Amino acid sequence: MSHLLRGACLLLGLAASALHAADPSVIRIGSPQVGVGQKFFPGVNALAIANAHGWIEEEFRKDGIEIQWVSFRGAGPAVNEALANKQLDIVSLGDLAAVIGKSGGTATRLILANSRGANSYIATSPGSDIKSVKDLKGRKVAVLLGTAYQRRFELLLRDANLTPRDVKLVSLDWPTSKAAVVSKDIDATFGGNDLLLLRDKGVGIPVSTRGRGGDYTIQSGILASEDFASKHPEALTRVVRQLVRAAAWASEDGNRDKALTLWANGSGVPLEVLQYEFEGESVKTRISPLLDEAWVEVLKGVAEDGLEQKLIRRAVDVDAWVDDRFLKEALKQAKLERHWTELDRNGKPKK
Incomplete structure (x- = not known):
């Protein structure tokens, strides 16, 4: 083997080693809800679908990367505390809890929508x-x-x-x-x-x-810690790709009943209750991952109200917080760029 070829092999080996070293050994995913039998259940959203099918584990199995699922009985405040203590990498959080954490100084990026339109x-x-x-x-x-x-x-x-x-x-x-x-x-x-x-x-x-408009319904988002997003962007994109896959699966008309049944089984809520919750509504719309104007505007309203009502002490710049690069890349890789319709700030299809 020539010196030139040996040198090239050495460089390739070093590059591969560096890439491997950049991979996380474990990805810790948190949620503010506990499901049936104390099992991980993040709510009626795409993350629950991906978890139930084992798709994120499947994505990283060949790399020997462990996926840890962590649920918190203390809801959003407990998740925010774990994020602040660097005990989690990726979380699902309701809008107000996410805003409270961000305002409190927790370094996160908002990387995709996990659900929208949930009634109270x-x-x-x-x-x-x-x-x-x-x-x-x-x-x-x-x-x-x-x-x-x-x-x-x-x-x-x-x-x-x-x-x-x-x-x-x-x-x-x-x-x-x-x-x-x-x-x-x-x-x-x-x-x-x-x-x-x-x-x-x-x-x-x-x-x-029900029927009172977007501000009155609850949405959740997927957040990544700033540390994880900056150190492991490729791994984060792979997680997002599986979440996009899950949202696409649940949004197919033929899978509507399967998705509702999966959520019912995970939450312990009877299927007929979820059927009532989704009556007249599209699963595809409810779990669209797009960080579109409709989703972002509701979050801005949450941040503004939170400051006015002194639920948070510091204003949150939602536009700067949103980072849709991982979502765009995942949609491109999955060939789903046109699967969901973007909604404008009024919740109408964007022209």
């Missing part, structure tokens, strides 16, 4: 005379503070000419609040579609955010 519900204790938001005045109401539900609840209060000070607000996690409303320890609780399960226990559902 007010559940009242058995026999309650609460029929509207106005009837909550002076009542004891549970909302898990620091989560996306807090902002939507305050929007409903505002529409009824009330403020959080007009109700006896308590912060309870979701299992505790559900038990408390059934036992009449509280008058009402505000949360997701799992509250519909309480109707057979005499609990009322007098109010929801």
Whole structure:
């Protein structure tokens, strides 16, 4: 072998070693929800689909890269704490929790949308005379503070000419609040579609955010730590490609029932509840990964309201936070650039 050829082989070997060294040994993915049997379940979104099918593990198996799934009972605040302590690389977070973390100085990039359009519900204790938001005045109401539900609840209060000070607000996690409303320890609780399960226990559902517009619905996003995104951009793009794959799979008409069943099995929420939640709506639209104007505008509203209501101390520049380069590359690699329709700030298809 000539000296020139040996030199070329050495250079190729060094390049391969450098590339291998740049790979993470483990990718830690976090979520603020716990599913059935304490298993990882990040919600009704593309990440749950990818997790259930094992697609992210499949993507990295040949490289010997471990995928760790971590759920937090403490919801968004617990995930933000783990991010701040550099214990997670990629997370799914609801919009308000994500904004709170960013405002608090946690270095993250917002890399794709994970879900949009999720509705919220007010559940009242058995026999309650609460029929509207106005009837909550002076009542004891549970909302898990620091989560996306807090902002939507305050929007409903505002529409009824009330403020959080007009109700006896308590912060309870979701299992505790559900038990408390059934036992009449509280008058009402505000949360997701799992509250519909309480109707057979005499609990009322007098109010929801259905049909009230984008600001009233909850969206979640996928965030990557700044450290992981800067050190492992290729690995991050590969994760995003599997999330795009999951969203595309769930958005196929023939897979609608399969996706709803998968989410029902993971969450413990009966299938009929999710069918009600998605009634008249497109799964394709609800889990579009695009960081389009509609999705970003809602996030900007969350950030602005959070500052005004002193939920956050520092303003968040949403435009600077969004980094769609990984998503664009993943869509290109998967040949899905035209699969989803971009929506404008009013939620209409962008021309």
